[in-house]
Amino acid sequence: MATLVAATSLLRQARLAQVLTLAWMCIELGVALGAGIMARSVALTAFGIDSGIELFTAAVVLRRLLQRTPSEERGELTAGERRASRLVGYGLYALILYIVVSAAASLVFQIRPNPSPAGLTLTIMALAVMALLWKWRIGLADRLGSPALSGDAACSLVCLYLAGTTLAGLLLNQLFGLWWADPIAGLALVWWIRGEANEALEAGRSLGDRIRNEVGLGGGGGS
Secondary structure, three states: OHHHHHHHHHHHHHHHHHHHHHHHHHHHHHHHHHHHHHHOOHHHHHHHHHHHHHHHHHHHHHHHHHHOOOOOOOOOOOHHHHHHHHHHHHHHHHHHHHHHHHHHHHHHHOOOOOOOHHHHHHHHHHHHHHHHHHHHHHHHHHHHOOHHHHHHHHHHHHHHHHHHHHHHHHHHHHHHOOOOHHHHHHHHHHHHHHHHHHHHHHHOOOHHHHHHHHHHHHHHHHO
8 A cells, every 4th residue: 555655646746847847948948949940059959959859859758657557567668758769869860950050050151149138148047957857757757667757867968968069169258259169059959959859759769679689699799
């Protein structure tokens, strides 16, 4: 009985954490995208688009948590979660293409971004908020045995790196007039986003696919 009560409490906390994550992602999406477009900032706009993709994944995980019962055992991602994860992976690669094209155009044609106080405020807040959400959710995921929540919590860590990189580009532009720092920061985001995309595509593969792939690789190495 005590175990069931503890599991119920953990599940409620996980749902609350996911709702708060969704709320923050909505703020990030709206502010970063709007401020990025107004300031012609590649890094800030890319940060906003990534927030929109993370909003989608957070909603998928919340749906999974709402369906889960306290007595449910640890398990793998469902088929629906794997499909959603693959969509996220493809979406992130599309974002990488946007960043490369936009950053290249900004550097070639010297499209100078304007200072963005809203972007600076948002990215500073994101560093604090996402750090708290990441630590909270990764602990809950481990205690619940939820691979879906664990994967989404990892996105919060990536968001921390993205916020820090975006903030650096915005500060260099606003304080020192280094306009090229913004598109360069945008290109630097590709490193983190690529890893996030690969993880999403990997999570989207079924356990059977992964086993067959490992067996195939093992067999190929021995021949």
